[in-house]
Amino acid sequence: MTGACGPQAACPVCATPDQRSDFCAVCEWCLQSDLVLGELTARELKDAGDALLAAGHAWDARAAALSARGPESARRVTEVIRGGPPRRDEEKPHAAGSADLGIPSGYGGLLDELRHGTLRELSFVEFTADGLHMIRVTVGEAGIPLQNDTESIAWPFAVPAFDSDEDVRRFQLAGGIGTLPPVDRREFDTAVLEWLKASLPVSDPPLVLLRPSPGWQLLERAAATARQACAPQAELHAGGADSAHGTSAHRTTADAVRRLVRTLPLQADHTLLLARLDRETGAVHAESHVLFPEGFRLGPGETETAEVTVYGGPADRDALYLPVLAGVPVADGTGASPVSTHQIEVGALEPARLTFVLRGPGEVDLVAPPGARTLGDPTAADVPSLIPSPLLRIDPQPRLELYFTVELSGADPAETEERLTFVRDVVDLLGRRDRTGAAIRVGAVGHYDHTVYESIRAKEGILLQAPVSARPPAELAAALAGWAPARRRQDMVSSLEDALPEVARLITGDALWDVGGRRASEDPGAPCVHRVVLIVARRPPAPARQHGVVPACSQGVNWQTALARLRSHRCRVMTRADPAAGPPPADRPGRDARRYADGVWRDLGADGAFRPGVDSAAAVARSLAPPWRVQGPNCPLAFAAPLM
Known part of the structure; x- marks a missing residue:
């Protein structure tokens, strides 16, 4: 008698056909046993049936554990x-293969031939639980690899015998048989072969086979069919497209191929298109900043970062363009391939630190700063239209000399500190616009009143702090560090009338000298200077003579004379005052004092007035900065260097 199976029958455990050995080459089930005399007993038949059922159960449990995506997906399969259903000790999935993807030794020349143009195309084939996939890779402009996926097909369309339920179909691809009609292996091989013939180009380009993870029996069988029919020039192990129980994210064949071609070297500089101002002529030109140089090459799974600081233009814009190109464009903006296009919002003259990440040739992402936007289509912004117009001229803004008067008496230290914080914030914001300190200079005078009851640090009789002459913004904070606040004992007037003449003396002295230490009057080409005095206070100056209940200046100083002198120096005098508010006092002296204060602040703020709690330091800094003289169309690009 013969054993359970004839020499050419399919294995009853795993359905592998056409086997001519005593044991199945796939599941090791005994296909042919020794001859025995006589009929088999009922016990022998039962034992043989139990052994076959146990082997089939173990085989199916293995396939179920390997193909399961999670507890919910396993429910249909267990049926x-x-x-x-499998026992608990049978539910552990098989370990997935390594996910390392790389060209084996001796096959690296395929990518080099593709890069150098010896090969026009390289095809990658992979069989996954989703279907049959073919990715064709060519090299486009500037050596950027291009992937084309037009030949993929899902398993139910290629092999209709598969179950319609996705989880059961995965179970079948892992080799599971179950109680369903088994997928005929010969028909499966034929379907794979027909798909290969229909998908491969007539030119028969070199083929790279991405091997499936071990244990997926039908996927391995499909790979064997491709190996026999197409003779791949290389075989790579790309790891499973997804792992058991959803422990890793699903990846596509395109992802695997992309990870490989990302290791190609850059065939052109990957550059950032910026603008640069010619300070001599005022013209604006395009400039290419190299982020990643030609020849740079990433290893498998690696990335590289590049950081660059760019600057806003002379005025605030909704968004500035940041085109990343492969190559350096010519003067009209052509000649370089778009890689990616980004947009950021940057304040006028403000710096922005950018971080770009290179993931492979033609793949550059902007990851910082937060809020940056990437356009979905790299060609959405036409590069030639971003090139600065030859008609554009940006003339340097006039120099700014800003002097603060700061009232240092307050109801408590917090009141005075709020004023000093405001001054420091405005100065810091202006300093960002002029990092050289040549175009914006700031000075300050602090003042108290004539009836100071001083703190430990402020001695009685001090009306002013040591005046600070105009200097670069970065130096003012240190000069203000020693200023001492004092508590005020009356809320009518301060010694502002003494501070205003002191500011006039500072302006007179500072105006004689330019930044280089030469007498400005001797330099006919000395630039125009905008001078501004900003009064930061609560109480108005004292009158030269007593005004009702408002006490006079004990020194007899007339603030109106000081104001006229400042304006004779072409100074704009502006205020940031927080006088007493609310309904007018009920008593006549109080109403007279209120009218005096309102009239004084109206005169002092004739050139402009800011309100605490309404006008922020940023808004004040923008208002104080002299405007740039811009002629022609705006530049949509960020600048490579500060304009000042």
């Missing part, structure tokens, strides 16, 4: 497993 078809031979011998019932």
Whole structure:
């Protein structure tokens, strides 16, 4: 008698056909046993049946554990497993293969031939639980690899015998048989072969086979069919497209191929298109900043970062363009391939630190600063239209000399500190616009009143702090560090009338000298200077003579004379005052004092007035900065260097 199976029958455990050995080459089930005399007993038949059922159950449990995506996906599969649901010790998935993807030794020349143009195309084939996939890779402009996926097909369309349920179909691809009609292996091979013939180009380009993870029996069988029919020039192990129980994210064949071609060297500089101002002529030109140089090459799974600081233009814009190109464009903006296009919002003259990440040739992402926007289509912004117009001229803004008067008496230290914080913030914001300190200079005078009851640090009789002459913004904070606040004992007037003449003396002295230490009057080409005095206070100056209940200046100083002198120096005098508010006092002296204060602040703020709690330091800094003289169309690009 013969054993359980004839020499050419399919294995009853795993359905592998056409086997001519005593044991199945796939599941090791005994296909042909020794001859025995006589009929088999009922016990022998039962034992043989139990052994076959146990082997079928173990085989199906293995396939179920390997293909399961999670507890919910396993429910439908357990219904078809031979011998019932698997035991707990049978539910552990097989370990997935390594996910390292790289060209084996001796096959690296394929990518080099593709890069150098010896090969026009390289095809990658992979069989996954989703279907049959073919990715064709060519090299486009500037050596950027291009992937084309037009030949993929899902398993139910290629092999209709597969179950319509996705989880059961995965179980079948892992080799599971169950209680369903088995997928005929010969028909499966034929379907794979027909797909290969229909998908491969007539030119028969070199083929790279991405091997499936071990244990997926039908996927391995499909790979064997491709190996026999197409003779791949290389075989790579790309790891499973997804792992058991959803422990890793699903990846596509395109992802695997992309990870490989990302290791190609850059064939052109990957550059950032910026603008640069010619300070001599005022013209604006395009400039290419190299982020990643030609020849740079990433290893498998690696990335590289590049950081660059760019600057806003002379005026605030909704967004500035940041085109990343492969190559350096010519003067009209052509000649370089778009890689990616980004947009950021940057304040006028403000710096922005950018961080770009290179993921492979033609793949550059902007990851910082937060809020940056990437356009979906790299060609959405036409590069030639971003090139600065030859008609554009940006003339340097006039120099700014800003002097603060700061009232240092307050109801408590917090009141005075709020004023000093405001001054420091405005100065810091202006300093960002002029990092050289040549175009913006700031000075300050602090004042108290004539009836100071001083703190430990402020001695009685001090009306002013040591005046600070105009200097670069970065130096003012240190000069203000020693200023001492004092508590005020009356809320009518301060010694502002003494501070205003002191500011006039500072302006007179500072105006004689330019930044280089030469007498400005001797330099006919000395630039125009905008001078501004900003009064930061609560109380108005004292009158030269007593005004009702408002006390006079004990020194007899007339603030109106000082104001006229400042304006004779072409100074704009502006205020940031927080006088007493609310309904007018009920008593006549109080109403007279209120009218005096309102009239004084109206005169002092004739050139402009800011309100605490309404006008922020940023708004004040923007208002104080002299405007740039811009002629022609705006520049949509960020600048490579500060304009000042």
